[in-house]
Amino acid sequence: MSTHHHLQSGRRRLSSHHFLDAADDYVAGYAILGSANIARKLWKAMFMSGNSRVVCVASRDTARAQAFIDECQALLPFPQAPEAVEGYEAALARDDVQCVYIPLPTALRKEWVLKAAASGKHVLVEKPVGLNTEDVQEMIQACIKHNVHLMDGVMFxxxxxxxxxxxxxxxxxxxxxxxxxxxxxxxxxxxxxxxxxxxxxxxxxxxxxxxxxxxxxxxxxxxxxxxxxxxxxxxxxxxxxxxxxxxxxxxxxxxxxxxxxxxxxxxxxxxxxxxxxxxxxxxxxxxxxxxxxxxxxxxxxxxxxxxxxxxxxxxxxxxxxxxxxxxxxPSSQEACMVRHLSDLSREGGGETTKWPEQMLKxxxxxxxxxxxxxxxxxxxxxxxxxx
Amino acid sequence: MSTHHHLQSGRRRLSSHHFLDAADDYVAGYAILGSANIARKLWKAMFMSGNSRVVCVASRDTARAQAFIDECQALLPFPQAPEAVEGYEAALARDDVQCVYIPLPTALRKEWVLKAAASGKHVLVEKPVGLNTEDVQEMIQACIKHNVHLMDGVMFxxxxxxxxxxxxxxxxxxxxxxxxxxxxxxxxxxxxxxxxxxxxxxxxxxxxxxxxxxxxxxxxxxxxxxxxxxxxxxxxxxxxxxxxxxxxxxxxxxxxxxxxxxxxxxxxxxxxxxxxxxxxxxxxxxxxxxxxxxxxxxxxxxxxxxxxxxxxxxxxxxxxxxxxxxxxxPSSQEACMVRHLSDLSREGGGETTKWPEQMLKxxxxxxxxxxxxxxxxxxxxxxxxxx
The missing domain is CATH 3.30.360.10 (Dihydrodipicolinate Reductase; domain 2)
Structure with a gap:
């Protein structure tokens, strides 16, 4: 399919440029918590980023996660098909997951940002980040404590x-x-x-x-x-x-x-x-x-x-x-966002205060x-x- | 001068169209009170309207009015040169003035709107019409009492x-x-x-x-x-x-x-x-x-x-x-505004409440x-x- 070929080419071009100085071929593994509609766009962004892949999609209902994966794989397949896992905890426990994308409802976000941080996973969280400033401060503190990055999904x-x-x-x-x-x-x-x-x-x-x-x-x-x-x-x-x-x-x-x-x-x-x-x-x-x-x-x-x-x-x-x-x-803002977090998720990937300060304010x-x-x-x- | 010729043509075309049903060649005579910068634009609008002319420009200082007239006549001359008159009262007393354009400072407007109305002149007043709602109500009442039209200079x-x-x-x-x-x-x-x-x-x-x-x-x-x-x-x-x-x-x-x-x-x-x-x-x-x-x-x-x-x-x-x-x-909004008031200034020229209601609100x-x-x-x- 020519479109697919073009996208793949774009991906290779951008990723090779992006990793010009990289000594390895680090690819960040993502767990997606839930199957919110916006996660489809992020699936594609992870695909296009050139340094990221979806490792698993977690849901309370495995069948639902699998259906989401099947739908996305049919449109834009990762070479290694992401796994459907039951429950968000299971996703956080995986060693092949470096980053967690959390598009859960706002009322649930704090709980899962805290758990992701405690599991040593970097976090991409949808907006609004929290129910209030206190919640966001708590999330930021947890991420600082566990030395993980926290970024909110403001693509622009x-x-x-x-x-x-x-x-x-x-x-x-x-x-x-x-x-x-x-x-x-x-x-x-x-x-x-x-x-x-x-x-x-x-x-x-x-x-x-x-x-x-x-x-x-x-x-x-x-x-x-x-x-x-x-x-x-x-x-x-x-x-x-x-x-x-x-x-x-x-x-x-x-x-x-x-x-x-x-x-x-x-x-x-x-x-x-x-x-x-x-x-x-x-x-x-x-x-x-x-x-x-x-x-x-x-x-x-x-x-x-x-x-x-x-x-x-x-x-x-x-x-x-x-x-x-x-x-x-590959050039679009959501792919750049994912690419950016994946970069940060490498060891010593940069300072951790920029995005937390922006989301807190x-x-x-x-x-x-x-x-x-x-x-x-x-x-x-x-x-x-x-x- | 070709530009001038074009403008004159436009004027004739529009005015003949506009007065298709008119039995006469009514042209409203305007007095301009003061020589504010905006009055230059209105001079041209009166010229372009096809049914209006500047009769006189009034100033406390006749020389200043004459200088304004000379400047405008040099650019866009009325066949009959407007007269410079000393003092606004003198302008209001003239029989050849049907409408008064008042671009005086806001603090002076009420006084001269009231005097213009009492003189039986229709009024085109710059904005803001008054210092406050009470002033505007007083102006409107005066114009209703003296059966003259009151319009504010909102060209759009x-x-x-x-x-x-x-x-x-x-x-x-x-x-x-x-x-x-x-x-x-x-x-x-x-x-x-x-x-x-x-x-x-x-x-x-x-x-x-x-x-x-x-x-x-x-x-x-x-x-x-x-x-x-x-x-x-x-x-x-x-x-x-x-x-x-x-x-x-x-x-x-x-x-x-x-x-x-x-x-x-x-x-x-x-x-x-x-x-x-x-x-x-x-x-x-x-x-x-x-x-x-x-x-x-x-x-x-x-x-x-x-x-x-x-x-x-x-x-x-x-x-x-x-x-x-x-x-x-002739087609521009300021010419249409003047043309509109000049139309209204004819005997039985239309209802008198539309513009007062808008300016009051x-x-x-x-x-x-x-x-x-x-x-x-x-x-x-x-x-x-x-x-």
């Missing part, structure tokens, strides 16, 4: 686009406003059955599932400074208090402010706007990149000079590209906007945002 | 693009989020000398100068329903309390919410996003249209289906155009977000936005 952090944007940010001048939206309109089946709507499994609702990305992008743009004030508005929640639509505003000491909007009720959008004093950046796929072999963002300039009797509008945009596939390719801001929303009339921190 | 209300957007809105499904930004980065001279930075003349600062448009677009999209809750944040103000940067959030009974951002400190941007349940609209020139002969907005669709192992991103945009020049042309929301910002910790109205 691993995109070359973000690196290019980082280099471009200074040309915007000081940032003054960050504006992001991440929404999808869920169907009735989602609201009836999906774990994302149950307060028992996903009490953070759209804020955890979507707002996590808004907050993360904002903190990234602010170079990880925490806001001095955070305000949230629960625009819609279900009877159990699970957020369905949420807006937040963050104020930073630099004078920059940020607004974000996330929703299960609004048509799909993933707009990111960074307004600086000298220019703006805008792109419409900040979480899930558009298809194709290039990702981009636009740097926008406008001016409104008076010319004769006219107030003229001048406008120009520079589109900045990186050569990176939107998804499902994300969770702290998430907690703050939610607290603000549930105590209407007061933001968290600061003096009301006035100068 | 008169654009064919807004009419097309109105027809397109139902295809978005119920609106859930309105997100707009209107900013320009002022230079030092602006902050030192411009009346827009003095609490004596423009105490509403960027909120009056820019936020007026954000609020107006939002209310338009919400079909003039007022928000049930309004919250504002004074992100930056000067020592006199004049807003330099401001954000607001509005919650509507339908469940839709709106955020806006306006600033004298941030690079030029005028982004409008309307997020519905079924699609989104986006355009980047909602106040001052981009140059060219077509205005447009984009209707954006995204979806994120699972296909095999991939979470695919589907995206498509429809660009909707209207044939309308960005500015300085705009001012009410402006007052509400400012009150909220100055009393941190409480929004105005509602119960905190929770369901």
């Amino acid at each position: 952090m691993h995109s070359a686009r973000l690196q290019l944007l980082q280099k471009t940010l200074p040309s915007l001048g000081p940032l003054r406003r960050i504006n992001s939206e991440f929404c999808f309109k869920a169907n009735e089946a989602f609201f009836q059955s999906n774990i994302r709507c149950s307060s028992a499994t996903e009490p953070l609702g759209c804020l955890g599932d979507l707002g996590w990305y808004n907050i993360r992008l904002t903190l990234w743009a602010m170079n990880w400074y925490l806001p001095v004030r955070a305000r949230g508005c629960l625009l819609k929640e279900n009877a159990d208090g699970v957020p369905y639509e949420f807006s937040g505003e963050l104020l930073f000491e630099s004078g920059c402010s940020a607004t974000f909007f996330c929703s299960f009720l609004t048509h799909e959008t993933q707009l990111a706007v960074l307004n600086g004093e000298e220019a703006s950046v805008q792109y419409s796929d900040f979480v899930l990149p558009l298809p194709g072999r290039y990702l981009y963002f636009d740097v926008n300039h406008q001016s409104y000079p008076q010319e004769g009797l006219d107030q003229v509008v001048h406008s120009y945009s520079e589109r900045h590209h990186v050569q990176e596939a939107g998804y499902g390719h 994300t969770q702290m801001v998430l907690d703050a906007v939610l607290l603000s929303a549930r105590a209407p009339g007061r933001g968290v921190g600061g003096d009301g945002g006035r100068e | 209300m008169h654009s064919a693009r807004l009419q097309l957007l109105q027809k397109t809105l139902p295809s978005l499904g119920p609106l859930r989020r309105i997100n707009s930004e209107f900013c320009f980065k002022a230079n030092e001279a602006f902050f030192q000398s411009n009346i827009r930075c003095s609490s004596a003349t423009e105490p509403l600062g960027c909120l009056g100068d820019l936020g007026w448009y954000n609020i107006r677009l939002t209310l338009w999209a919400m079909n003039w329903y007022l928000p049930v809750r309004a919250r504002g944040c004074l992100l930056k103000e000067n020592a006199d309390g004049v807003p330099y940067e401001f954000s607001g959030e509005l919650l509507f009974e339908s469940g839709c919410s709106a955020t806006f951002f306006c600033s004298f400190l941030t690079h030029e941007t005028q982004l409008a996003v309307l997020n519905g349940e079924e699609a989104s609209v986006q355009y980047s020139d909602f106040v001052l249209p981009l140059p060219g002969r077509y205005l447009y907005f984009d209707v954006n669709h995204q979806s994120y289906p699972q296909e095999g192992l991939d979470q695919v991103v589907h995206s498509y945009s429809e660009r909707h155009h209207v044939q309308e020049a960005g500015y300085g042309h 705009t001012q009410m929301v402006l007052d509400a977000v400012l009150l909220s910002a100055r009393a941190p910790g409480r929004g105005v109205g509602g119960d905190g936005g929770r369901e």
